Amino acid sequence: MNNRRLDGGVLTVMIEEMKRMINIGEKIDVEFKKAENGLNKDIYETVCSFNNRNGGHIFLGVEDKTRKIVGVNPEVIDKMKKDFTTAINNANKINPPIYLTPQDYEIDGRMIIYIRVPEGTQLRRLNGRIMDRTHEGDIDITDNAELVYKMYARKQSTFFVNKVYPNLGLEFLDFDVIRRAKKMAVSRVDDHAWTNMSEEEILRSSGLILTDPDTGKEGITLAAILLFGKDSSIMSVLPQYKTDAIFRIKDMDRYDDREIIITNLVDSFRRLMDFGKKHLNDSFVMEGDRSISARDKILREIISNILAHRDYANAYTAQFVIEKDKIFTKNSNLPHGHGELQLNKFEPFPKNPPISKVFREIGYADELGSGMRITNKYTKMYSGGTPVFVEDNIFQIIIPMDGAASIQVGPNVISKETSKETSKETSKETSKETLDRIIGIIEENSNITLKELAEILNISVSGVRYHIDKMKEEGVIQRRGSTKKGEWKIQK
Numbered sequence: 001m002n003n004r005r006l007d008g009g010v011l012t013v014m015i016e017e018m019k020r021m022i023n024i025g026e027k028i029d030v031e032f033k034k035a036e037n038g039l040n041k042d043i044y045e046t047v048c049s050f051n052n053r054n055g056g057h058i059f060l061g062v063e064d065k066t067r068k069i070v071g072v073n074p075e076v077i078d079k080m081k082k083d084f085t086t087a088i089n090n091a092n093k094i095n096p097p098i099y100l101t102p103q104d105y106e107i108d109g110r111m112i113i114y115i116r117v118p119e120g121t122q123l124r125r126l127n128g129r130i131m132d133r134t135h136e137g138d139i140d141i142t143d144n145a146e147l148v149y150k151m152y153a154r155k156q157s158t159f160f161v162n163k164v165y166p167n168l169g170l171e172f173l174d175f176d177v178i179r180r181a182k183k184m185a186v187s188r189v190d191d192h193a194w195t196n197m198s199e200e201e202i203l204r205s206s207g208l209i210l211t212d213p214d215t216g217k218e219g220i221t222l223a224a225i226l227l228f229g230k231d232s233s234i235m236s237v238l239p240q241y242k243t244d245a246i247f248r249i250k251d252m253d254r255y256d257d258r259e260i261i262i263t264n265l266v267d268s269f270r271r272l273m274d275f276g277k278k279h280l281n282d283s284f285v286m287e288g289d290r291s292i293s294a295r296d297k298i299l300r301e302i303i304s305n306i307l308a309h310r311d312y313a314n315a316y317t318a319q320f321v322i323e324k325d326k327i328f329t330k331n332s333n334l335p336h337g338h339g340e341l342q343l344n345k346f347e348p349f350p351k352n353p354p355i356s357k358v359f360r361e362i363g364y365a366d367e368l369g370s371g372m373r374i375t376n377k378y379t380k381m382y383s384g385g386t387p388v389f390v391e392d393n394i395f396q397i398i399i400p401m402d403g404a405a406s407i408q409v410g411p412n413v414i415s416k417e418t419s420k421e422t423s424k425e426t427s428k429e430t431s432k433e434t435l436d437r438i439i440g441i442i443e444e445n446s447n448i449t450l451k452e453l454a455e456i457l458n459i460s461v462s463g464v465r466y467h468i469d470k471m472k473e474e475g476v477i478q479r480r481g482s483t484k485k486g487e488w489k490i491q492k
Helices: 008-024 043-052 074-088 145-156 175-188 199-205 222-228 231-237 265-279 294-308 353-361 370-382 420-429 432-444 450-457 461-473
Strands: 030-033 056-060 103-107 110-117 129-134 137-140 209-211 218-221 243-248 257-261 284-287 290-293 318-323 326-332 388-391 394-400 477-480 487-490
Touching (some): 043 110, 043 129, 074 110, 129 145, 175 222, 218 222, 222 265, 257 265, 265 318, 294 318, 294 326, 294 353, 294 394, 370 394, 432 461, 432 487, 450 461
Antiparallel strands (some): 056 110, 243 257
């Protein structure tokens, strides 16, 4: 992401924060390098030591002793960024490779390059050596068994998303998003634990406010910011964060449609779901005595995986790609093995427990380990194929398609022959008028069945179910009791 694409307000906040750090000077998590016409050779030592310790900030174009912004030669910026990215992605140099995105900014009329290095969740080596960071700078601890042991122990005992920001207050979060999440959770379960909780109580109960072990102060965690943070807050702590949604049927070299999503995880999930629904035909299948959307079941699982199980210490851009013969996702990962996963031998490992917990509460995910089974089940119903899951530093899911599952991009979206009835209704089902009619009917008769609703609205039961599921997901309505004898409740 180039800084010039950032919202003006976000860019201003980021530049002011960078100027503040420069004015304070170098410390354990801030490093200056003059680098006017090329990369300093020791920059990779700093990258490795920051990643092995607590993360940090590297500024190229700033003198270390004077804190003077001397600037980087604009003519060599692109080459420097390319050389840097190539080097850190080379396993023969830094192992495991690390994905970082250097950004160029103009500060006080001079260009600098800023590199945010996150705290790593696994130990990294530079040319086979283990680097650590102290107040004195970058040090080689390879031959110090005690320090190496302590580093391994520290890496194994923490989750990156539990990083605490004691200096960031609750104002860094979007309380409207928290309230929406609460509504979604409460609508799913009677007497949900969140029902009578305040926004802050929800954060605490979800492990999103913790005590910083270094300072002893409380603060919101990175997971809290990712789940509920304002866009500017997310970019200030994790500037490399984004998810790339691509639809590619005709233009295979680029794309037919694309959406780069940089927002909280709650809304990211919804936007990715909408992107998938926009470009994939629906296929209602019978499961027992009820009709369900196999497409939506698949999308829910793979999108949840992209967002909840990503290694956020890694700057690799997560991808959600729809092509004619497949859907595939890619996201950074802390692997517990390598190669294709087998359903009967798969042992799940928690990646980001606090994010997964909130996703389960609001209906975005189920219990750990269920996603692979669910995806396998509904892929067979949807396309007749078998999904592939590949465990590595980049986790991949590949959903085979039959070609008929994709639809045309553009304002006049026309589905291919999956179901003529569904195709007609899909265009109707997004209308606010229909949603309002359903709510009005339920207010008059809270015991009405889906079949009765379908008859009144003159659409199929599957069409009604689509609306109902959508309103349940958004926390608008709730079903209490059994299918035949229960009742609907409108959430005010």
